Amino acid sequence: DAKTTQPTSMDCAEGRAANLPCNHSTISGNEYVYWYRQIHSQGPQYIIHGLKNNETNEMASLIITEDRKSSTLILPHATLRDTAVYYCIVRGNSGNTPLVFGKGTRLSVIA
Amino acid sequence: DGGITQSPKYLFRKEGQNVTLSCEQNLNHDAMYWYRQDPGQGLRLIYYSQIVNDFQKGDIAEGYSVSREKKESFPLTVTSAQKNPTAFYLCASSMKAIASTDTQYFGPGTRLTVL
Numbered sequence: 001d002a003k004t005t006q007p008t009s010m011d012c013a014e015g016r017a018a019n020l021p022c023n024h025s026t027i028s029g030n031e032y033v034y035w036y037r038q039i040h041s042q043g044p045q046y047i048i049h050g051l052k053n054n055e056t057n058e059m060a061s062l063i064i065t066e067d068r069k070s071s072t073l074i075l076p077h078a079t080l081r082d083t084a085v086y087y088c089i090v091r092g093n094s095g096n097t098p099l100v101f102g103k104g105t106r107l108s109v110i111a
Numbered sequence: 112d113g114g115i116t117q118s119p120k121y122l123f124r125k126e127g128q129n130v131t132l133s134c135e136q137n138l139n140h141d142a143m144y145w146y147r148q149d150p151g152q153g154l155r156l157i158y159y160s161q162i163v164n165d166f167q168k169g170d171i172a173e174g175y176s177v178s179r180e181k182k183e184s185f186p187l188t189v190t191s192a193q194k195n196p197t198a199f200y201l202c203a204s205s206m207k208a209i210a211s212t213d214t215q216y217f218g219p220g221t222r223l224t225v226l
Contacts, residue, residue, distance in 0.1 A: 034214075043115075043201050043217030044154070087153065098144055098169065099203075099215055101153035 003027065003090040009106040012082075018075040020105050022088030025069045031092050033064060034099070035073050037084040044087065044101075047073065078109045114138045115218035117202050122223045124196075132187045132221045134202030141207040143185035144215065147171060148199040157200075160185055161207075189223065196225045 005023040012018040024033060034049040048055055048062045050071075055062045061074040075082055087104040091097050115136045124130045134143065142161045146154040146169075156169030160179040174193025179185055185204075189196045199222050203215040 041199070041220070041222070043203075043220050046214050046216065049214070097213075098156045098159050099154070101146075101155070103151075103153050 003031075003100070004088045004102055006086075006088050006102065006105045008103070009108070011108050011110055012075075012078045014080060014109050014111050015077055018078040018082065018107060018109070020073040020075075020086050020088075020107065021070065022073070023070045024088070024090045027068050027090050028092075031090050033062065033068075033071050034089040034091060035060070035062065036087045036089065036099075036101075037082075038087070038104070039081075039084045047086075078107075080109050080111060083107060083109045115202060115204055115216060117200075117218040117221050120219065120221060122221055124223070124225050126225055127191045129191060130189050130196075130223065132189065132200055132202075132223070134185045134187065134218060136183055136185075136202075136204045136218075138204060138206075138216065139182070140204035140216075141182070142205045143179070144203040144205075145169075145175075145177065145185070145187045146201045146203065148201060148220075154201060157187065196223060198223060 032049050032051050035047040036044040038044045047059050050062045064071045085104040085106050089099050118133045144159040145157040148154050155171050157175050158177045160166035163182050166177050166179050176188045199220050201220045202218045205215045
């Protein structure tokens with residue numbers, strides 16, 4: 001079973017920041033938080049991951065709370081092409097552990 | 112899609128026929144995975160392989176079979192024993208886990224429809 005809880009859907013105005021929350025209250029010390037997104041009828045795309053420090057790359061920023069029980073994915077300037085289902089996944093980092101996907105958050109970016 | 116190819120993109124088969132879905136990667140990744148996705152749902156793991164000539168069942172392996180004879184190839188056969196084979200099938204691969212670099216990359220998927 002997925003170890004995360006995400007809202008079913010969210011809307012965001014084009015050009016504004018999209019903040020996608022994720023709860024992972026049972027996360028253990030060696031587990032990472034990963035974010036993927038899936039545009040309709042395509043394979044999931046890796047976005048970012050982190051352990052306890054905030055992370056930023058060319059796609060997004062990941063903010064993890066100090067107690068690590070929740071995190072927020074931030075798309076700083078959402079565009080229509082960011083409309084997708086966003087998956088927050090918690091996994092260990094030992095071996096090639098398969099990802100466990102929940103239902104994710106359906107983000108709709110509105111013009 | 113990062114060097115992972117799945118073919119064909121759309122596949123139609125008659126009920127009772129076995130069908131094999133192709134997955135090839137040129138990323139030199141050790142591990143490969145097969146997931147199934149039904150409408151409005153997340154991905155569910157069918158099989159995965161961490162090394163050539165070895166593979167493990169995932170959460171929904173019944174009615175499926177795989178082989179891993181080459182590092183770059185991980186074909187999935189949907190057998191007639193699979194009760195509801197119509198779905199979107201996704202293949203992924205990852206390097207052997209090294210700290211925080213163990214990221215899975217996905218192919219474009221094959222949409223299988225059984226008539």
